[in-house]
Amino acid sequence: MLEQRNQQTEGSDPSTERLWQMMEKTLNEATVEQRRRRRWGIFFKGLTFLYLLFILGAIFQIISGKNDPYRFDENGQLLDAYTAVIQLNGVIAADSDASGDRLITALRRAYKDPKAKGIILRINSGGGSPVQSGYVYDEINRLRTLYPTKKLYSVIMEIGASGAYYIASATDEIYADKASLVGSIGVTGASFGFVDAMDKLGVERRLYTSGEHKAFLDPFMPMRDDETEFWKEVLGGVHEQFIDVVKKGRGDRLDVEGNPDLFSGLIWNGEQALEMGLIDGLGSAGYVAREIIGAPHLVDFTVEEDGFSKVLKRLGASAGAEIRSKLTEFNWQ
Secondary structure, three states, rough: OOOOOOOHOOOOOOOHHHHHHHHHHHHHHHHHHHHHHHHHHHHHHHHHHHHHHHHHHHHHHHHHHOOOOOOOOOOEEEEEEEEEEEEEOEEEEOOOOOOOHHHHHHHHHHHHOOOEEEEEEEEEEEOOHHHHHHHHHHHHHHHHOOOOOOEEEEEEEEEEEEEHHHHHOOOOOOEEEEOOEEEEEOOOEEEOOOHHHHHOOOOOOOOOOOOOOOOOOOOOOOOHHHHHHHHHHHHHHHHHHHHHHHHHHHHOHHHHHHOOOOOOOEEEEEEHHHHHHHOOOOOOOOHHHHHHHHOOOEOOOOOOOOHHHHHHHOOOOOOOOOOOOEEEEEEOO
């Protein structure tokens, strides 16, 4: 524009020069204003998008009916009694869907609901945190004491092992499918060792600690025999806690003498678990609700994330939130 103006105004009078300057200034101001409007447009579009997400989340929450105190059957009739169902899926951890807080909240709601004739804990988990499992186990025992007439049943789907079985052992009865995987009563403390890899790469580890054994789980340091024995004792103590709660929960139903590998960490199918006393029968959640509890209608009491958070997660807003360090993993196994 400037080059064209220079060519056309070369030799022109001052009035023409001023005219071109005014035109150029006007065009520049128009360009700046257009850019400003575009930025504000993007800003308001973003706000509108977030607002719509919020509305969608609220609608999802209403449709899901998690907070609806009135339960209806398939014909739209108000239910007088039903079976409360709580899902225990995936890894048991403080920040997972199967966290102690969420499970405990759901259990309390189900026990307090006068229309919930019985409760089913539907399990599909290979375990997880011993601490979170312990929280739920203790709360189940407390609630069973407060509500002695309301029974809690565990129903294992594909797998109910390790920390998940730890929790199940606190319930009144345990059911599973004949092909379900049950057991894995043991503890693992997993880590990796990168000492040789560091030597090959020529990397020097510089670590400063106060305390002789402060860094004994450091994957970049070689393990010492005394530290290995110490860690085995710690895990062994937790294993004994696991064994004690299973014995307390299952009582005489366990066939300990006839199964020396019962607490070895092995896992069995549903038929084997029934013979060993790890479960009380074979059946699904529908079977237990219909034949054992006597209330065939299932109402989900699972505590989940609100609809807005779910939408954000699906859009990738929480990408990477599930990544965890496996270098010092400590789980029921």
